[in-house]
Amino acid sequence: MQITRETDYAIRCMLYIAASESGSAVVGDISEAQSVPRTFAAKIMQKLQRAGLVKSKRGVKGGYFLTREPSEISLLDIIEAIEGPLSLNICVVDKNSCDRVSQCSVHPIWVELRDIFAESLKRYTLKDLINLNTP
Amino acid sequence: MQITRETDYAIRCMLYIAASESGSAVVGDISEAQSVPRTFAAKIMQKLQRAGLVKSKRGVKGGYFLTREPSEISLLDIIEAIEGPLSLNICVVDKNSCDRVSQCSVHPIWVELRDIFAESLKRYTLKDLINLNTP
DNA sequence: TTTTTTAGGATTATTTTTCTCCTATTTTCT
DNA sequence: AGAAAATAGGAGAAAAATAATCCTAAAAAA
Ligand code: SF4
Ligand code: SF4
Numbered sequence A, B: 001m002q003i004t005r006e007t008d009y010a011i012r013c014m015l016y017i018a019a020s021e022s023g024s025a026v027v028g029d030i031s032e033a034q035s036v037p038r039t040f041a042a043k044i045m046q047k048l049q050r051a052g053l054v055k056s057k058r059g060v061k062g063g064y065f066l067t068r069e070p071s072e073i074s075l076l077d078i079i080e081a082i083e084g085p086l087s088l089n090i091c092v093v094d095k096n097s098c099d100r101v102s103q104c105s106v107h108p109i110w111v112e113l114r115d116i117f118a119e120s121l122k123r124y125t126l127k128d129l130i131n132l133n134t135p
Numbered sequence C: 001t002t003t004t005t006t007a008g009g010a011t012t013a014t015t016t017t018t019c020t021c022c023t024a025t026t027t028t029c030t
Numbered sequence D: 001a002g003a004a005a006a007t008a009g010g011a012g013a014a015a016a017a018t019a020a021t022c023c024t025a026a027a028a029a030a
Helices: A005-019 A027-034 A038-050 A075-083 A107-122 A126-133 B005-019 B027-034 B038-050 B075-083 B107-122 B126-133
Strands: A054-057 A063-066 B054-057 B063-066
Touching: A005 A027, A005 A038, A005 A063, A005 A075, A005 A126, A027 A038, A027 A063, A038 A054, A038 A063, A038 A075, A075 A107, A107 B107, B005 B027, B005 B038, B005 B063, B005 B075, B005 B126, B027 B038, B027 B063, B038 B054, B038 B063, B038 B075, B075 B107
Parallel strands: none
Antiparallel strands: A054 A063, B054 B063
């Protein structure tokens, strides 16, 4: 019931880019500053790009930059970019995974809790997290 | 970011005992009724017992029974019995796991979210879940 | 054209999850 | 007492998920 290391790394990476002066950063710098293994960081950035949270520019003076304002990128966005749709139990996201769904009294609870949890995660944006560091 | 299959099984097992006429059930019946592999169910019941949620009686006419009223056993109780203390990121439950804790702006968020989530899970008890089935 | 930097597929290593097996012990019933 | 029913618990195997690594290609700027 925890986010994965990969997701934690992704949040760190996004935070680094958001907090950077220029608004963009190369994988090498992100990796070093946030203690994320270099090649793993590269993979993570690719996922974030496919999810549309960042874009890249190749070559000298290239790097990754955010596609939206830090205030418009929430923890939920980052988590779902890495882990896929948020759910607290397999049956919430894939009804075929369990043949008890139709008669299960717990299933609706997981659906409801997912929404509550998602709302909480939406409330925290990159901007909030940067401000906590440099008030 | 999901509960494990084991935890889902544990909830089913508890629910079966709580809903049973006699208030107790043997592993074989629980396993069959809830489609939980027999030996795995036995292991799960042991964990639940160590957590103090059930007690067992050996021998003929034995089985497992709840130590508290169904209205006094919450989803959080069951989840923590199986998975250990609830946390959404490793650093919440083990501060030594990450040497960035002291300077990390995300860490306090995970602590806060854990509490919100735990509260939500506390609100659902076995009694609520049984009533949903047989209103 | 050279250097910098991302893109992406293939692959490996590690850890966690999901079980199974076997033997011991306790309790009840006959 | 003895047989049967049931949990207790350790050891460990199989499968899946996580956490990386490696290598080659492609793009863009200088
Ligand atoms: S038993 Fe209920 S809660 Fe568990 S996976 Fe199936 S539908 Fe979901
Ligand atoms: S980086 Fe922050 S949130 Fe992530 S594990 Fe470390 S302390 Fe926790």
